[in-house]
Amino acid sequence: MSVTAENNPLVELKGVEKEFSKQGDSKKVLSGIDFDIRKGEVVSILGQSGCGKSTLLNLIGGFDSPTGGELFFDGKQVTKPSRRAIMLFQYYALLPWRTVLKNVELALEPEGLSKEESRERAIRYIKLVGLEKSMDQFPSELSGGMQQRVAIARALSIRPELILMDEPFAALDTFNRYYLQDELLRIQQQEGTNIILVTHDIDEAVYLSDRVFIMDANPGTVRKKITVKLPKPRDRAHSDFQYYRKWILDEFNFSYTQDQLDFNI
Amino acid sequence: MSVTAENNPLVELKGVEKEFSKQGDSKKVLSGIDFDIRKGEVVSILGQSGCGKSTLLNLIGGFDSPTGGELFFDGKQVTKPSRRAIMLFQYYALLPWRTVLKNVELALEPEGLSKEESRERAIRYIKLVGLEKSMDQFPSELSGGMQQRVAIARALSIRPELILMDEPFAALDTFNRYYLQDELLRIQQQEGTNIILVTHDIDEAVYLSDRVFIMDANPGTVRKKITVKLPKPRDRAHSDFQYYRKWILDEFNFSYTQDQLDFNI
């Protein structure tokens, strides 16, 4: 599916830094970020609000460029967004004036397919996320969970090598969230797509990822990389699951004393 | 603190029903709700989106009236909102043009206190939630967590017998949520206020409540009342905690098969 040589990492960050300057003031948001992501991996980035998770994801997606260090996608320096790495935005970014089908077809337009091919492919991915009955509905007629599934179908239909997700299930309630996490896992295993996932839900990170990166704030750095060595699908109530959950919780308690929290909240 | 005879329940629902009618169509949202809440209890109501949790809370608060059955607060039928049962709204309902201090003072106005007494009391409760440094700031200058604490201080300053909370921490990230849950527990134990809490976060329900009510939808009914027999403060990673967590999860899995979810999401 990809032209990457198997020994190359898909994403490679080397000492990436990001500074924002506003009216003379400049603020270092990310500092010295180094990591590789291998083909087929699902990686979660966990960290408290404002630590730079979204900024990091934007850099990987090419929506913004780092002020220091280097960033490679499939061996090439990232300079602008590309169809090979699709971002799933927090509020889904569906076009409300297009039906589900047309939303997905929009993504296929630059492929130069014939009308039939394009429709066929869109329908295939809509079926994959189980929305074949809602194909002609408008996003506003769907629940939040269904909307997120349309966004996933749209992203998958492009057959990207990487999907970037910024708190993809934050707006959903627990029950929908659990269900969609299962869906995502199933599809990811079927399609073999890489996923980088930003979240602040520890359970979600443990449930979905091969590795969890834990970030510190001011400036944002990756403090710890935890490899979750559990077979998928995982059992949320199993003690092994709890082991990782507790580990990560402790990681956070360890770094945030009550005082610091008081200040940050 | 309260004039209730000790043997009376604080809140009592007897066969409460609620129907909404819109353009001829009528829809039964709640049906046959029966429960008592005893003095000093913290009760959580858990259920999937749309099952009628907010509707139920509005009825208890007197913001709406039931179409069937009876509803008592401290032995008297509930007909309109009262200062004895304060609602904490989901987006805090702070007045953005008033400072923290003035937001709290607003609530004290109908008490007929002198200016000094009123200020003193407001400051006391602001200190209780740890915001003495932000007293003269406007809500927009505070983080979501701090805003919620202002709303809690405002509610407490009235010294109500009951606080109703509609998904109080839904808009916060995990770390802020954990921290505020601890705060709430501490204050609740100190003040002895009753709390009824609507949530869709199972962990939150188990962590905070003496009893958890699980609701079914269409029409909304209370299917199960689970008493959490753990000492507070509780350890989220402890196996007893996990026991209740798994129990409730199973309750939901039991009632929602894959098909149903597909339809509802």
Add this chain to the structure above:
Amino acid sequence: MQMKYLSTAFYVTAAFVLVITVWQLVIFIGDYPEALLPSPLMVFYGIITLIQDGTLFEHVRVSLFRFFTGYLSAVVVAIALGLVLGRMTKLWRVFEPIVQVLRPVAPVAWSPFIVLWFGIGNMPAIVIIFIAAFFPVLLSTVSAVKKIDKTYLKLAQNLEIKEMSLLYKIIFPAAFPFIANGLHIAVGTAWIFLVAGEMIGAQSGLGYLIVDSRNALDLDLVLAGIIFIGVLGLLLDKAVGLFEKWVGKQWGVQSN
């Protein structure tokens, strides 16, 4: 539904009775001569006459024709220009001061130049309505384009959608609900200038009816004209309001 219409009818009737009563009271108390303040009855007869001799219909027809010609051409030009200027920030920064200075000038102030370039009759009225509608639509289009949710633009970048596709598949539809709001506002402002527009050499139309009746000191017909302008303005506004709502619904904006 039945109930809703009935209650609306009730309130409208109440409003009508209220106006007529106050009007008559003013005449009784102020003791104004009919020539200076016609009574409701006189105005009613005036309206009947206008309807019977068919001139009213003609005036309405002509005014609506002028209005729609001016308004619709303003809308087309202003939206097209607004989409382009909204994307080209630098160009807009040059045009903005010009637009901002021209906008607060009453279209009537231009009339010497309107006559010079556009003559008399239909054109001045159309041009004045054009001017009155043009600026609100242009400004709301530009600000709509600038206000578009940035994620749509990021999405388009991500999907590698080309500039032309972007403009008409994403920017225009995304901006449209705001533009529709601008259209709604513009309908009101433009209609107000109908009277002014039909003062320059027009020989028919509701504005002309008012001006001409005023010239002939027929204040009853002036009031009849005012009533028709008011009622038609209300209907136009409601029509555009419905259009706006329909757009909102189409676009999945929840209105309550």
Add this chain to the structure above:
Amino acid sequence: MQMKYLSTAFYVTAAFVLVITVWQLVIFIGDYPEALLPSPLMVFYGIITLIQDGTLFEHVRVSLFRFFTGYLSAVVVAIALGLVLGRMTKLWRVFEPIVQVLRPVAPVAWSPFIVLWFGIGNMPAIVIIFIAAFFPVLLSTVSAVKKIDKTYLKLAQNLEIKEMSLLYKIIFPAAFPFIANGLHIAVGTAWIFLVAGEMIGAQSGLGYLIVDSRNALDLDLVLAGIIFIGVLGLLLDKAVGLFEKWVGKQWGVQSN
């Protein structure tokens, strides 16, 4: 900051040069006599003359006085009425049809009656500006009151706050950002009617300057008047815009 002003100055200058160039080109190409389309230079001299003999200052002073009197009294009356009508749904349903029919009528159409009741000179201009500002502010106040977040009202119920406190401690401040937006829109519409207002027997003011110069075929002064109306209108608009922003900030509304 320095940079920002510099770049604004640059774009304004570019706009200015653009306008002058197009204007001269029109004159060259159309070959219009100076009396019918004055050149930029003539208008410039006209402005200089107006400044030197001090009349410009007087016109501006008088116009601003009339404008503020009319506008501010409209604002006060409309907001007070709007708050009450916004709360009293039934009363509003009676008044709404009246307001909706009166609103689209050009203030000029009322002038025979304005003269009858208010005479000539300052008053008609003030009244016309009042009318022009009144309806937008009233409508935006009523809709602001109706749009208030229902949780504020629930909160007030819950805290058992009394109706009077509710009105001035919660409803008015909660509605104020929307009202401020209405004030902003009204400033534009009202200013446009200055010219019309100063046509009725006024003997000074920028509108009078335009009308009088037009009657004297001094089109250079007409254009000078237009320029001053435009620039002052822009400044008024910016001033109210700043006020609106300030209100927004005070109210914790994030503007971007």
Add this chain to the structure above:
Amino acid sequence: ATPVSGPDDNKNDVIRLGHLPITHAAPLYFTKEFEEEYLDGAEIELIRFGSWIELMDALNAGRIDGASVLFELAMKAKERGIGISAVALGHREGNAIMAAHDVESPADLAGETVAIPHTLSAHNLLLDEMLKREGMDYEDVNVVEMPPPEMPSALSEGRISSYIVAEPFGALGVTLDTGHVLHQSHEFCPNNCLCCALVLRDDFMEDSPELAEQFVKGYLDAGERAGEQTEESLAAHKNYLNVTDEALELSLDWISYDNLRIYETEYEFLRERLIEMGLADDPPSYEDFVDQSYFEEET
């Protein structure tokens, strides 16, 4: 320019008079210019209006005491029951029929557009009279009302083929070379076409008869001075009208301000023509409308 004050101070010594900025109102300008000379202590205030109709509104509502106004328009107001009387003329003659350069006779106007300032005006009557003499009908041309200042440019751009209006706009058409004079008014009416009149409100004349008399006397005297083409007179004109010397002199050549008495024959002609053209059903009679008292006492 003094700003006009509130509504209720029109019963003092200052006589408030409305006018339009046209050469036809010159006697008023001269009365004001040489106030001390002619009014012996009385004061007048001139209020300049933008158009006839605004002036009429103010006169009808009693906001001004009198005005120099279109004769026909004033008759209409009288017919509607407004208490006003015409006491003197504003001028004699001075209404040129202007036409585009390619229009050589009224016959060329067939199917073309002709502009007049107001339906109830001498200019409208003149047009009708001219067409009749030429054997044409009023309907043969397309008549439009438009603001006088717009007429010269409309003519130059070919939007209209002819216009008939008060001075100085006729003379301006000549000096700007946008057209030429096709006919003069005196060619069509028996000795004079009544155009602008000095009209006073009856309540004013009743309340302050001496003041009214003094004013009308001064007005008539001042009028004679307005017709003189002396340095002083030209300068006085230009204090009130911003117009080139060339155009002003041409206007004054066409207008006379000498005998401002309103004669019954002239009035009856006008009255009949108004009825004939369907512009008025029952215009007031000479006795009702024209107040000759100021002249009788004078002679």
